[in-house]
Amino acid sequence: MEGFKHFLNALSDPAIFLTISVALFLALLKWYRVVTRPQIAGAIGALMLAALVFGAMDENLVHNALGKPDNIPIPLMLGTVAFFTWLSLRKAAINDERAEKGLPPAEAEEGSQKVYTWPDLVFSEFVCLLLVSALLLVWAWQLQAPLEPPASASKTPNPAKAPWYFLALQEMLVYFDPWLAGVVLPGLIIVGLMAIPYIDPNPKGNGYYTFAERKFAISMFLFGFLILWVVLILYGAFLRGPNWNFFGPFERWDSHKVVALTNVNLSEYFWIHWLGRPLPEAWYIREAPGLLLVAGYFAAIPPLLAFTKLRGLFQQLGFVRYNILMHLLLFMALLPIKMVLRWAVNLKYLIAIKNYNV
Amino acid sequence: MSILKKTGEEIRKSQVWRSIFRHGPPTTHRNRAMAVASNVFLHLHPVKTRTSGVRMSYTWCMGGITFFLFLALTVTGILLMFYYHPTADKAFNDIVSLRQDTPLGIMRELHRWGAHAMVLSVWLHMYRVFMTGSYKPPREFNWNVGVVLLLLTLLLSFTGYLLPWDQLAIWAVTVGTNMARAHPVIGHEGPGAELLKIGDISLVTAGSDIRFALLSGRFVGEATLLRFYVLHCIAIPFAAVILMAVHFWRVRKDGGISGPM
Numbered sequence: 140m141e142g143f144k145h146f147l148n149a150l151s152d153p154a155i156f157l158t159i160s161v162a163l164f165l166a167l168l169k170w171y172r173v174v175t176r177p178q179i180a181g182a183i184g185a186l187m188l189a190a191l192v193f194g195a196m197d198e199n200l201v202h203n204a205l206g207k208p209d210n211i212p213i214p215l216m217l218g219t220v221a222f223f224t225w226l227s228l229r230k231a232a233i234n235d236e237r238a239e240k241g242l243p244p245a246e247a248e249e250g251s252q253k254v255y256t257w258p259d260l261v262f263s264e265f266v267c268l269l270l271v272s273a274l275l276l277v278w279a280w281q282l283q284a285p286l287e288p289p290a291s292a293s294k295t296p297n298p299a300k301a302p303w304y305f306l307a308l309q310e311m312l313v314y315f316d317p318w319l320a321g322v323v324l325p326g327l328i329i330v331g332l333m334a335i336p337y338i339d340p341n342p343k344g345n346g347y348y349t350f351a352e353r354k355f356a357i358s359m360f361l362f363g364f365l366i367l368w369v370v371l372i373l374y375g376a377f378l379r380g381p382n383w384n385f386f387g388p389f390e391r392w393d394s395h396k397v398v399a400l401t402n403v404n405l406s407e408y409f410w411i412h413w414l415g416r417p418l419p420e421a422w423y424i425r426e427a428p429g430l431l432l433v434a435g436y437f438a439a440i441p442p443l444l445a446f447t448k449l450r451g452l453f454q455q456l457g458f459v460r461y462n463i464l465m466h467l468l469l470f471m472a473l474l475p476i477k478m479v480l481r482w483a484v485n486l487k488y489l490i491a492i493k494n495y496n497v
Numbered sequence: 498m499s500i501l502k503k504t505g506e507e508i509r510k511s512q513v514w515r516s517i518f519r520h521g522p523p524t525t526h527r528n529r530a531m532a533v534a535s536n537v538f539l540h541l542h543p544v545k546t547r548t549s550g551v552r553m554s555y556t557w558c559m560g561g562i563t564f565f566l567f568l569a570l571t572v573t574g575i576l577l578m579f580y581y582h583p584t585a586d587k588a589f590n591d592i593v594s595l596r597q598d599t600p601l602g603i604m605r606e607l608h609r610w611g612a613h614a615m616v617l618s619v620w621l622h623m624y625r626v627f628m629t630g631s632y633k634p635p636r637e638f639n640w641n642v643g644v645v646l647l648l649l650t651l652l653l654s655f656t657g658y659l660l661p662w663d664q665l666a667i668w669a670v671t672v673g674t675n676m677a678r679a680h681p682v683i684g685h686e687g688p689g690a691e692l693l694k695i696g697d698i699s700l701v702t703a704g705s706d707i708r709f710a711l712l713s714g715r716f717v718g719e720a721t722l723l724r725f726y727v728l729h730c731i732a733i734p735f736a737a738v739i740l741m742a743v744h745f746w747r748v749r750k751d752g753g754i755s756g757p758m
């Protein structure tokens with residue numbers, strides 16, 4: 140048992156954990172028709188439940204994360220997100236198979252058939268309302284809302300964690316300075332979500348579940364939601380301990396754990412390591428490699444793709460909307476890129492100019 | 498049984514009943530239509546709904562659950578406001594006595610767990626709307642209203658986090674609002690802020706930037722507590738209610754619950 144927990148702790152190394160998550164995600168998209176079959180999905184659900192029970196029996200995990208009352212929503216979130224991901228992809232798989240046979244989606248079976256709101260819709264709403272009330276009452280009855288010692292400006296908790304739904308944002312702070320991680324990128328999440336209807340030119344899949352007809356849009360959305368949001372919440376909730384160091388889920392939090400911080404800027408790599416020269420004095424020469432790299436990333440990739448792989452999309456969307464779409468996606472990709480660079484080569488900043496670090 | 502039935506009929510026939518419900522029992526087409534159309538709450542719905550749209554496996558009922566949780570949070574929130582002072586010396590003790598000294602001492606529990614549940618149900622509602630492509634024309638604008646409502650839900654939860662005035666509260670809010678000081682141009686440590694100055698005098702300082710406006714001070718203190726209290730109880734719910742009205746109205750105007758064209 141201890142050996143198994145050590146193994147799981149080792150798997151929870153951030154780089155390995157992200158790799159496994161992305162691999163599972165890609166497998167889900169590739170084999171969504173097989174994975175969502177009730178028997179297989181049921182087995183996955185049972186496995187998740189077993190993992191929860193297994194985790195709930197571990198002293199360290201309960202003490203550090205799982206047992207904190209404000210973290211109760213996290214297993215609830217995982218369970219519901221997994222369930223509804225299954226439900227929507229299962230329905231998509233059924234509809235996609237129907238489409239291959241030339242049939243309309245299952246939702247269209249009933250055509251424009253309508254029922255009276257009273258009693259059909261009102262009744263199911265009422266049942267929902269009763270169930271939610273019952274659940275909430277039992278939850279409130281059984282579990283006290285958390286209350287820590289009175290506020291004190293002189294006693295800083297370690298780690299000081301944000302509420303669970305903001306943990307992905309807090310995790311971004313590790314890889315970017317606050318102006319990006321705390322302001323610009325969250326702002327772009329909201330702007331990006333609002334832009335979705337205007338940068339998705341695909342008229343298909345309106346009002347029914349499908350994956351085959353909207354592969355690009357659904358893959359991008361699910362990557363953002365499941366990997367960059369949900370998985371990063373798991374990082375923040377279960378893998379981050381004192382001084383925001385990484386700990387395995389079954390590891391005891393040691394606030395004296397020393398982690399060598401040898402993060403290096405791109406400019407130092409470029410001038411000192413590769414060219415063997417001291418850093419130039421002027422910032423615009425010193426940071427030229429990083430500035431060129433980031434500018435190239437945003438300026439070169441969209442036109443390159445517009446003339447090659449995404450020619451059709453470019454023609455459909457037009458210059459402005461195509462560029463908005465591409466830049467939103469590039470900003471989204473910036474986070475996993477920076478994470479990988481941090482873990483692989485201890486990269487600190489691509490561009491290191493005070494107040495403008497990237 | 499017949500007595501019960503008879504009493505029921507008598508009640509339905511009474512002037513009081515007929516003054517409230519101006520239609521007979523909803524067993525005929527006409528009366529079912531009337532039941533929805535003559536009720537201010539139910540007439541958020543159309544008289545008839547698309548069969549595929551009524552299925553819970555299609556809608557997950559998450560939008561409805563979110564609205565219900567908002568109502569439950571409003572009711573429990575009003576009850577909590579009877580007992581709570583947003584001042585540094587009273588707030589924490591008020592929270593303690595909510596549990597110990599008030600009858601039905603689970604109002605705070607209902608409020609807090611309901612808030613967590615609402616954050617989750619908003620996410621799941623958005624998830625469903627995305628996966629059914631329901632943001633596509635003609636519903637683009639209503640998706641946008643929904644995104645703003647999602648943001649307001651998160652802000653409601655975040656401002657409420659400070660009110661118990663315990664360690665969890667001030668440090669979570671300190672961590673969160675520290676971001677504001679790095680806001681480009683209008684946060685004093687943000688990029689571009691140093692460019693805004695007249696001569697040698699900086700316009701954006703720790704005493705004049707966006708974080709100062711948010712906290713009503715340089716630190717999370719009693720002024721912040723009052724500010725977050727007003728935001729939490731009045732300002733953000735006010736905005737949310739207006740946007741919800743727009744959201745529901747537009748669901749109707751954009752063709753009701755989505756379905757295949």
